[in-house]
Amino acid sequence: MLTPDTHIESPERVQITVVIPVKNDAVELARCLSALRLQTRLADEIIVVNNASSDASAKVAIAAGVTVIECSEPGIPAASSRGYDLSAGDLILRLDADCVPPTSWVEHVEAAFADHPDVAAFTGGAYFIDGPRPLRAVLSRIYLLAYVLAAAPALGHRPLFGSNFAMRREAWHAIRSAVHRHDPELHDDLDLSFHLGEHHPVGRLGGEPMGISMRPFRSVISFRRRMYRGFRTVLVHWPHDFPPSRWYRLATQRP
Template sequence: MRSVSVVVPVLDDADQLAHCLASLSAQTVLPTEVIVVDNGSSDRSVAVAAAAGATVLHEPVRGIGAAASHGYDAATSTLIARVDSDSVLPPDWVECAARRFDDPLVTAVTGPGRFRGLGPVAAVFWDVAYMRAYFLLMTGALARPPLFGSNMVMRRTAWLAVRHRVHRFDPQVHDDVDLSIQFDPAWRTVFDPSLVASVSGTPVRDAVGLVVRTRKAGRTMWTSGMRAFAPGRIMRRVLAGTRAVPVVRRP
């Protein structure tokens, strides 16, 4: 089984972080390391991470992109997983995700989130209107599945190949979409509908937050320019075929 580093960015989310880390410690195949990147928390997030045995890093630049990128840079395993502090993973999450990389052409694996804390009707509505819409619309835009930051694993070599291109210090960019765009069009991202993470339903109850997320999506696509233009991506994939991530030595 390949080694897996799990990166968890956090900002003032101690209670949910505790559940996230507990789910990681209960995996059938334990991650090689868990890296919690604190983005300036004023609550007990750092103490919770330390008590759980995670490696704690500090990112002074506010923004999930900066925090996540800091964690990816520090990861030492063959595979780098990313979940959010509100993600709760099933016990076989690491094992099932890592197995996907038995195919040498797979660059990254991602799966959906299932909102918790919502009523049954609201849960179904937001699954369709938010989660399924995200994967459908972004797959159309990118000509392949996008990464979902609460539930994703990528090869470390892929990160090393694109780390200089991501807009890590722009807090108005969706870091997972930005990373998806920076991947070479010939790299294969697998969407696994059975690889489900439980995520908090709080964000979809925040109307203002939803507007902000929509604006960030537009900025992310605009900032990345032609890399986000589907016809161009499709043409590159047709011309190049599907190829493995190049070997990139860590600087």
């Protein structure tokens, strides 16, 4: 029974860290950080991992008052992993420097984890903010659907999308020694999907989609590189994660 003198402890506030790997994206990073300042729920920590940029990316991050970490080892896997390792938040949110998050992004992520304490990671949708305007919506749907259809059979579950995902810090700590952080020719989000999804449920993040750039698809060379890295990420996990073997493990080890 509560009395006027009863002291009710309020739950501790969840700490949230946003990690942004960057390499030579000063203009885009400034736009991204501006959008993060407009969030309905501000992040407690923003870490920009400067992956040997030769432009003003680091200066932009410093001017914005966020934490800047240097990573000289080439590749997004190394830069992202370093950011996750040094995150202080209970929840680690990830987006790219050329992303523009909706104002409710951080708030929706926090609510999703609060509503689903059994889920270790969430991943959300996206839409193109540049490129031919009439094609943006349809191309973004095709791109994300193709990614899911290509990755899900190899994983046996929903893949994480590197421009819009979040995970619990303890989930990262459980698998950080297993990820291929030293291989720059892998897709870090797909690699992370293999390791997180092995033991932890991956949920879908609702709310508004993330604004992303169409830049990686504007040249044949860039598109081929992304395709190569995708296939290579799958193959480096074989034979341990050969689909029938992985599907069987997931079906038998999860409640």
